[in-house]
Amino acid sequence: MTGVPRLVAAGLTLGLVFVGVRGTSSEAAGPSSVSSVIDRIVRAYPSTTKADGSSLLVNGKAVVVDDGVNGGTFDERMNRADVVDQLSQAYPAGCPLRPPAEGADPGRLRSAPFFLAMYGASSSEVRKKLVSVPWFGSTQQVTTVNGVDSKLRAVANELAKNTDWKKYLTPSGGSFNWRTIAGTKLLSTHSFGIAVDINVAYSDYWRWKNTKQVVPYKNRIPCEIAEVFERHGFIWGAKWWHFDTMHFEYRPELLP
Ligand SMILES: [Zn+2]
Numbered sequence: 001m002t003g004v005p006r007l008v009a010a011g012l013t014l015g016l017v018f019v020g021v022r023g024t025s026s027e028a029a030g031p032s033s034v035s036s037v038i039d040r041i042v043r044a045y046p047s048t049t050k051a052d053g054s055s056l057l058v059n060g061k062a063v064v065v066d067d068g069v070n071g072g073t074f075d076e077r078m079n080r081a082d083v084v085d086q087l088s089q090a091y092p093a094g095c096p097l098r099p100p101a102e103g104a105d106p107g108r109l110r111s112a113p114f115f116l117a118m119y120g121a122s123s124s125e126v127r128k129k130l131v132s133v134p135w136f137g138s139t140q141q142v143t144t145v146n147g148v149d150s151k152l153r154a155v156a157n158e159l160a161k162n163t164d165w166k167k168y169l170t171p172s173g174g175s176f177n178w179r180t181i182a183g184t185k186l187l188s189t190h191s192f193g194i195a196v197d198i199n200v201a202y203s204d205y206w207r208w209k210n211t212k213q214v215v216p217y218k219n220r221i222p223c224e225i226a227e228v229f230e231r232h233g234f235i236w237g238a239k240w241w242h243f244d245t246m247h248f249e250y251r252p253e254l255l256p
Contacts, residue, residue: 008237011130012042014135024183030063031087031145034054034065034066034084035054036053036064037066037083037084037087038051038053038055038056038065038083040087040118040253041056041083041087041253042056044233044253044255045058045118045146045206045250045252045253047146047147048145049118050120050145052073052128056083058117058118059117059118060112061077061117062171063083063111063113063114063117064082064083064111064113065082065083065084066082066083066084067080067082069082074105074108075184077109078108078109078110078184078186079184079185079186081109081110081111081112082111083111083114085099085109086110086111086114086253087110087253088103088108088109088256089104089106089107090106090254091106091107091235091239091251091255092106093229093230093255093256094227094241095223095224095226096223097223097226097238097239099217099219100217100239100240100241100243101241102241103110103241104239104240104241105233105240105241105242106238106239106240106254107240107249107251107254108240108242110186110189111235112186112187115187115189115192115240117146118146119143119145119193120191121194122178123178124193126143126176126192126193127176127180129142129143129144129145129193130142130144130176130193131143131149132145133149133152133153133156134153134156134169135152135156135170135172135196135230136156136159136160136169136172137170138170138172140152140172140196141175141176141193142175142176142196143191143192143193144175145192145193146194146250146252147186148193148194148233148250151233151234151250152191152232153230154195154232155228155229155232155234158228158231159228160227162215162224165222165225167199167202168198168199168202168221168222168225169198169225170198170199171199172196172197172198172199173196173197173198173199173200173203173246173254174190174196174197175190175195175196175197176191176193177190177192179191179192180186181236182207183207188213189249193249194249194250194251195248195249195250196234196247196248196249197227197246197247197248198221198246198248199246200246202220202221203220203221203244203245203246204218204219204220204243204245205244205245205246206240206241206244207245217243218243218244218245219243220245221238221245221246224240226238226239226248229248230255232252233250233251233252233255234248234249234250235248235249235251235254235255236248237249
């Protein structure tokens with residue numbers, strides 16, 4: 001790209017981001033009290049979680065809901081997120097897609113103990129529960145925990161009705177992979193068999209061009225594809241300030 005179009009693109013992006021910033025002030029934050037957080041989790045994960053007074057059991061294991069530590073940078077919060085943090089940013093379900101405001105990363109704060117207790121604490125534990133789901137000529141490896149496999153089958157069946165979408169969906173960018181998030185020591189949700197990436201060729205990622213700063217926001221995936229995923233409990237990485245537009249992960253606690 002030459003200098004002038006790049007400036008124009010940057011200006012457009014800033015304009016869009018500004019709209020996003022203004023939009024955020026009217027968005028509700030997630031639930032904040034411990035009891036409302038537990039209630040929301042149990043409704044989203046009825047087969048694997050249970051309220052036990054003011055505690056949360058995940059597959060029978062007690063998981064800290066609120067560690068009492070607040071504040072810090074987003075990176076610090078990511079490193080020690082509890083379940084309250086996990087629900088602290090409201091996810092904007094539906095379309096049209098609005099570029100995320102600075103710092104709006106609903107879903108990127110994740111309680112590590114919650115996911116380890118839910119899906120498996122090691123690669124081999126997670127693998128025991130994985131199955132292959134057909135995906136437009138290939139397959140995705142996802143967990144059977146919480147019925148994620150059947151939810152992804154339902155997503156594929158709905159997406160198949162619009163043949164214009166196929167190019168965005170296949171080849172898959174990957175599903176199960178026990179690994180950390182690039183640039184962090186945190187496990188990616190790909191480690192738990194709950195995340196799928198669609199076609200990398202149509203995707204954009206905040207880190208691709210610069211390892212420190214968020215590059216100007218960009219998305220080439222139709223929002224209507226994400227609406228299908230969202231109906232079955234998956235959130236979309238294009239709705240993050242740290243955008244990852246090929247990425248979908250099963251996070252029903254963030255959806256209506
Ligand atoms: Zn991904």
